[in-house]
Amino acid sequence: xxxxxxxxxxxxxxxxxxxxxxxxxxxxxxxxxxxxxxxxxxxxxxxxxxxxxxxxxxxxxxxxxxxxxxxxxxxxxxxxxxxxxxxxxxxxxxxxxxxxxxxxxxxxxxxxxxxxxxxxxxxxxxxxxxxxxxxxxxxxxxxxxxxxxxxxxxxxxxxxxxxxxxxxxxxxxxxxxxxxxxxxxxxxxxxxxxxxxxxxxxxxxxxxxxxxxxxxxxxxxxxxxxxxxxxxxxxxxxxxxxxxxxxxxxxxxxxxxxxxxxxxxxxxxxxxxxxxxxxxxxxxxxxxxxxxxxxxxxxxxxxxxxxxxxxxxxxxxxxxxxxxxxxxxxxxxxxxxxxxxxxxxxxxxxxxxxx
Ligand code: PMV
Numbered sequence: 001x002x003x004x005x006x007x008x009x010x011x012x013x014x015x016x017x018x019x020x021x022x023x024x025x026x027x028x029x030x031x032x033x034x035x036x037x038x039x040x041x042x043x044x045x046x047x048x049x050x051x052x053x054x055x056x057x058x059x060x061x062x063x064x065x066x067x068x069x070x071x072x073x074x075x076x077x078x079x080x081x082x083x084x085x086x087x088x089x090x091x092x093x094x095x096x097x098x099x100x101x102x103x104x105x106x107x108x109x110x111x112x113x114x115x116x117x118x119x120x121x122x123x124x125x126x127x128x129x130x131x132x133x134x135x136x137x138x139x140x141x142x143x144x145x146x147x148x149x150x151x152x153x154x155x156x157x158x159x160x161x162x163x164x165x166x167x168x169x170x171x172x173x174x175x176x177x178x179x180x181x182x183x184x185x186x187x188x189x190x191x192x193x194x195x196x197x198x199x200x201x202x203x204x205x206x207x208x209x210x211x212x213x214x215x216x217x218x219x220x221x222x223x224x225x226x227x228x229x230x231x232x233x234x235x236x237x238x239x240x241x242x243x244x245x246x247x248x249x250x251x252x253x254x255x256x257x258x259x260x261x262x263x264x265x266x267x268x269x270x271x272x273x274x275x276x277x278x279x280x281x282x283x284x285x286x287x288x289x290x291x292x293x294x295x296x297x298x299x300x301x302x303x304x305x306x307x308x309x310x311x312x313x314x315x316x317x318x319x320x321x322x323x324x325x326x327x328x329x330x331x332x333x334x335x336x337x338x339x340x341x342x343x344x345x346x347x348x349x350x351x352x353x354x355x
Pocket of ligand 1: 030035223227
């Protein structure tokens with residue numbers, strides 16, 4: 001057990017009969033990808049992500065004292081009762097009970113919604129688990145834990161990680177690193193840490209992220225299955241080393257504002273993630289024909305115009321277009337004219353990094 005996250009509350013401090021807390025947490029997009037994990041959601045390599053602005057989850061968590069000695073959770077998603085969501089939350093509660101001692105003392109009702117459409121293929125597990133973890137830490141504080149702001153966020157990140165790995169990076173704004181290494185001070189496998197704003201060139205704080213919704217709906221292989229396929233993967237060890245090397249290479253790039261080097265690195269990361277999927281056994285492909293077609297169009301545009309437009313991919317078919325505000329006007333005309341056609345139903349989401 002991780003001693004530093006064990007609560008200082010005793011059962012006698014569960015004196016509040018009922019109450020309610022709220023949290024809002026954004027989604028994040030990784031630049032260096034987490035792909036592969038050990039027991040208890042410990043990552044096999046370090047990762048770093050931008051926290052987004054417009055794509056978020058909002059959660060209200062109501063709690064009411066009860067007598068029974070089990071977990072009781074009722075979930076409402078966009079106003080509708082969703083019994084199918086409860087098992088995931090119960091599994092999460094089971095994992096974190098050692099750190100959140102009041103989970104069996106209360107009956108919980110979760111009301112949650114996302115700012116992005118449910119069917120968009122944007123993963124809501126990072127923003128959702130982060131929002132829920134932030135709510136739980138608020139309750140812990142209301143019951144008397146009195147954690148400082150910094151301790152509260154660290155604990156929320158630690159708990160969110162146990163819900164969904166990358167969720168630990170959604171607790172903070174800016175660029176967030178997760179995974180222990182010897183080149184970022186304070187880095188940890190247990191929680192995300194904010195990469196210092198002073199180490200980031202201003203240009204990287206202006207980035208837009210336009211998400212092309214190439215394929216809306218459920219992806220064919222979940223990230224849990226994908227992570228597990230990195231066990232016994234013939235290229236896994238090299239990949240884990242390379243991810244850490246890429247993060248280390250990113251440090252001077254972030255500092256000196258070299259957008260081209262940044263773009264090359266993140267595109268390589270994205271394609272490596274998908275290459276790992278294709279080399280898994282069994283193999284799987286999450287890109288769709290339109291993902292590839294849009295990427296080819298993007299490369300063609302960049303060669304012709306020299307505009308600073310780059311991409312990254314999540315574990316799915318959608319494309320995150322990353323570009324600095326200085327080029328946004330022209331790039332957004334290109335997206336509307338040329339790339340929109342590759343989106344299912346012509347849909348894309350305009351987002352920005354969150355500093
Ligand atoms: O947090 P998970 O288990 O859904 O995994 C997320 C993995 C990627 O999104 C592909 C990469 C990342 O670092 O976010």
